[in-house]
Structure formats: C-alpha cells, structure tokens
Amino acid sequence: xxxxxRSADASIMVNYRRNRMPGGTYFFTVTLANRxxxxxxxxxxxxxRAMREVRTRHPFETVAIVVLPDxxxxxxxxxKADAAYSMRWRMIKALFTRQLVDAGVWIPQRTKGERRxxxxxxxxxxxxxxxxxxxxxxxxxxNPVKHGWVERAIDWPYSSLHRxxxxxxxxxxxxxxxxxxxxxxxxx
Numbered sequence: 001x002x003x004x005x006r007s008a009d010a011s012i013m014v015n016y017r018r019n020r021m022p023g024g025t026y027f028f029t030v031t032l033a034n035r036x037x038x039x040x041x042x043x044x045x046x047x048x049r050a051m052r053e054v055r056t057r058h059p060f061e062t063v064a065i066v067v068l069p070d071x072x073x074x075x076x077x078x079x080k081a082d083a084a085y086s087m088r089w090r091m092i093k094a095l096f097t098r099q100l101v102d103a104g105v106w107i108p109q110r111t112k113g114e115r116r117x118x119x120x121x122x123x124x125x126x127x128x129x130x131x132x133x134x135x136x137x138x139x140x141x142x143n144p145v146k147h148g149w150v151e152r153a154i155d156w157p158y159s160s161l162h163r164x165x166x167x168x169x170x171x172x173x174x175x176x177x178x179x180x181x182x183x184x185x186x187x188x
Contacts, residue, residue, distance in 0.1 A: 038069035050095035
C-alpha cells in the first residue's frame with residue numbers, strides 16, 4: 001500500500017509497504033508496461049529461462065503460475081531465512097529483457113536508455129493459510145478463462161495446472177471454477 005513522504009529536497013515520493021516474511025509464501029501479479037503486448041507468451045521460453053536462472057542462484061519454489069500475453073500470476077514459497085522476492089523479480093525482469101534484446105526484439109526505451117518492457121512495480125499478497133492458498137491457486141489457473149483466452153482452464157498451455165493435474169493433485173481447479181470452465185462461463 002503506497003504512502004507519501006517528503007524527502008530532504010521537499011519533493012513528494014511514494015513509498016510502497018511490502019510484507020516481508022522470511023520463508024513466506026506469496027502471490028504475485030507482474031505486468032508488462034504495454035498491456036496490449038503479447039511478449040510474455042510470444043517469448044515464454046525466454047521467460048522460463050530467466051526464471052530458472054534466478055531460481056538456481058536464489059532458490060524459490062513455484063507453487064503455481066500462469067503466463068498470459070501481458071501479465072503473469074505466480075505463487076512462490078521462499079527459503080526459511082529469506083524474504084527477498086523483490087530482488088528475484090528485479091533479476092527475472094532484467095534477464096528476460098536482456099534476452100529479448102539479444103534475440104533482436106525491438107523494445108522502446110525510457111530515458112537514460114532503460115528498456116520499457118515491464119511495469120515498474122508488481123502486486124504481492126502474503127498467503128495466510130491453506131484456504132487462502134487454494135483460493136489463489138484456483139485464481140491463477142482460472143485466469144485464462146476469466147480473460148477470455150480459452151473456454152476451459154486446462155486448454156491454456158502456459159499454466160502450472162498441467163503439472164498439478166499430472167501429479168494427481170486433488171482440487172487442481174475448484175469445483176465451481178472447473179464446472180464453469182467446462183460450460184465456458186465464469187463462476188458466481
């Protein structure tokens with residue numbers, strides 16, 4: 001949640017309060033600067049490579065994830081003494097952007113040569129309990145249906161739902177969402 005403070009030069013700066021709980025489990029929404037872009041799904045292989053590289057250096061468990069054309073949702077579980085999720089997202093964003101440039105993808109620049117791929121900030125929510133976890137996992141897996149990309153959640157290729165179903169995890173999609181996905185409507 002943002003709040004305003006005055007810096008030494010009296011200009012107003014916005015600060016963001018983030019809940020940092022070592023070993024916590026967090027839900028994230030990370031968006032592109034251009035919400036009409038499809039860079040994430042067009043180059044999902046590069047995004048995956050960036051995430052794996054960061055995870056190798058700074059471990060985290062991806063509990064659930066969905067990648068849509070212009071944004072992604074993910075749930076991460078961090079190591080016990082670690083709450084540095086902002087650093088991980090910063091590294092993933094930088095690596096993905098660098099890989100796009102190296103692949104010859106044209107990307108507009110902000111001032112000072114900064115590439116304009118990602119929205120500057122991301123949204124985070126600390127998972128409180130198992131019920132909150134189930135709700136957010138279901139939200140992630142149902143998101144492509146919500147946005148009209150597919151009629152059934154299982155039809156979206158860039159989702160951890162496939163892994164959960166393959167592992168035989170019961171309740172991979174909540175019953176109301178599963179029924180709505182088969183009917184092509186959203187749950188009430």
